[in-house]
Amino acid sequence: xxxxxxxxxxxxxxxxxxxxxxxxxxxxxxxxxxxxxxxxxxxxxxxxxxxxxxxxxxxxxxxxxxxxxxxxxxxxxxxxxxxxxxxxxxxxxxxxxxxxxxxxxxxxxxxxxxxxxxxxxxxxxxxxxxxxxxxxxxxxxxxxxxxxxxxxxxxxxxxxxxxxxxxxxxxxxxxxxxxxxxxxxxxxxxxxx
Amino acid sequence: xxxxxxxxxxxxxxxxxxxxxxxxxxxxxxxxxxxxxxxxxxxxxxxxxxxxxxxxxxxxxxxxxxxxxxxxxxxxxxxxxxxxxxxxxxxxxxxxxxxxxxxxxxxxxxxxxxxxxxxxxxxxxxxxxxxxxxxx
Numbered sequence: 620x621x622x623x624x625x626x627x628x629x630x631x632x633x634x635x636x637x638x639x640x641x642x643x644x645x646x647x648x649x650x651x652x653x654x655x656x657x658x659x660x661x662x663x664x665x666x667x668x669x670x671x672x673x674x675x676x677x678x679x680x681x682x683x684x685x686x687x688x689x690x691x692x693x694x695x696x697x698x699x700x701x702x703x704x705x706x707x708x709x710x711x712x713x714x715x716x717x718x719x720x721x722x723x724x725x726x727x728x729x730x731x732x733x734x735x736x737x738x739x740x741x742x743x744x745x746x747x748x749x750x751x752x753x754x755x756x757x758x759x760x761x762x763x764x765x766x767x768x769x770x771x772x773x774x775x776x777x778x779x780x781x782x783x784x785x786x787x788x789x790x791x792x793x794x795x796x797x798x799x800x801x802x803x804x805x806x807x808x809x810x811x812x
Numbered sequence: 813x814x815x816x817x818x819x820x821x822x823x824x825x826x827x828x829x830x831x832x833x834x835x836x837x838x839x840x841x842x843x844x845x846x847x848x849x850x851x852x853x854x855x856x857x858x859x860x861x862x863x864x865x866x867x868x869x870x871x872x873x874x875x876x877x878x879x880x881x882x883x884x885x886x887x888x889x890x891x892x893x894x895x896x897x898x899x900x901x902x903x904x905x906x907x908x909x910x911x912x913x914x915x916x917x918x919x920x921x922x923x924x925x926x927x928x929x930x931x932x933x934x935x936x937x938x939x940x941x942x943x944x945x946x947x948x
Contacts, residue, residue: 620903644928647907650880656815721880729907 620648623671623695624723631746638737645729649722651675657714657722658700664710666724667699673720674784677712678792688793691717693781697747718784762795768804770794816868817946820844820882822875822889822897825852828913829888833860835939837867841946845871846878880904884945885929886911898925905929909945 621643628634628642647666651657657675658664670692677690677698689712692698703710704727725733734741754777761770774794775782782790791801819836823829824845836843837860845853853871860869872878879885879901885908889897894912901910906928916933923931934941 644906648880648904649883650877652881659815662814726907 620671620721621646621723624669627669627695628740628743632739632743634737634739638739642733642737642740645725645733647724647726649724651716651720651722653716653718655716657698657716658703658710659713660711661709662703663707664700664703666726667697667701667704667730668714668725669723670694670696670698671721671723673722674717674781675714675720676717676789677714679712686792687795688789691778691781691785691789691793693778693784717789767794767796767800768807770796771801771804771808816840816842817883818842818844818881819884819886819946820846820872820878821886822846822879822901823893824871824888825849825856826888826890829886830856830859832886832888832913833869834863836942837864837869839939839943839946842868842870844878844882845869846873846875848873848875875900876904879908882908884909884911886913888913894922895925898922902926 621639624646625639628639634642646669649668651673657666657668660679672694674691674693675698676688677692677700678686678688680686690698692714698714700710700712700714702708703712761773765773771790771794774790778785787801788798791798794801796804819841821829821833821836821843824833825847829845829847833843833845833856843860845856847853850871850873853873857869857871860867870881872881875897885901885905887894887897887910891914902925905926908929909932910926910929911932911934912922914933914935919931919933922933
């Protein structure tokens with residue numbers, strides 16, 4: 620149940636077995652079925668979640684009813700609306716299970732206990748946050764400067780082995796391109812081999 | 813729109829479990845009926861839906877899976893089965909509210925089996941108190 624979390628933590632920081640055992644007692648194991656929500660817009664985000672199994676999408680709904688996707692979260696990823704989680708403000712996002720998921724949830728109160736009792740977790744989350752900031756900056760720049768093909772190639776690099784699990788219209792939404800453009804890019808890449 | 817809490821009743825086909833399910837079925841929750849006998853579970857579900865057609869009710873033959881999905885777990889099993897159930901759900905009940913439908917006699921045994929769950933012992937939990945737990 621905690622295999623991927625253990626791997627994620629140990630890849631980034633040194634942690635004793637005893638400390639990791641303590642950390643496990645602070646998480647809420649939660650199974651979500653496909654199409655169930657972890658968060659809906661207007662709600663306050665009470666948890667941040669680690670994905671042990673499955674995949675979720677974080678999206679919003681615009682005034683035309685489109686669903687632009689901010690992030691996909693497969694196994695080994697963290698998912699949350701951090702702004703809502705940290706400020707208790709209502710979220711503008713929906714986080715939906717795209718398939719049956721096994722998650723590890725942690726509340727803000729437990730998060731603080733974790734940092735206090737196992738200080739190495741502050742370093743762990745700092746590393747995750749700085750990587751996330753870098754990735755966000757890169758994605759913003761890519762959206763302004765890159766071609767559809769470049770965006771798609773980076774996407775499959777960032778989500779290895781996940782593309783088959785994602786409907787095409789959702790990939791297009793994430794990349795900010797039309798389905799037709801995505802289809803054309805994929806055809807061209809397939810032709811080039 | 814707040815996501816509905818999922819409440820698992822372990823022992824849903826026992827008399828107490830069925831009565832409680834009937835009462836909770838009118839609240840704005842997702843109910844998970846958990847017991848070993850799938851046929852009985854489906855019968856109980858059918859009976860509940862007849863009285864509360866808009867209720868969201870799922871059944872789970874696997875006690876661990878049913879409690880894994882749940883946000884709140886209610887143990888409506890006979891006292892002598894508590895230890896066995898606690899053993900099965902321990903891993904998936906961490907930091908979850910677990911309600912034992914009995915008064916707090918000898919709570920240590922259950923606390924030892926579920927050391928990281930938020931245990932409530934109450935044989936007479938009112939609907940108002942359930943509503944408070946759901947809204948938390």
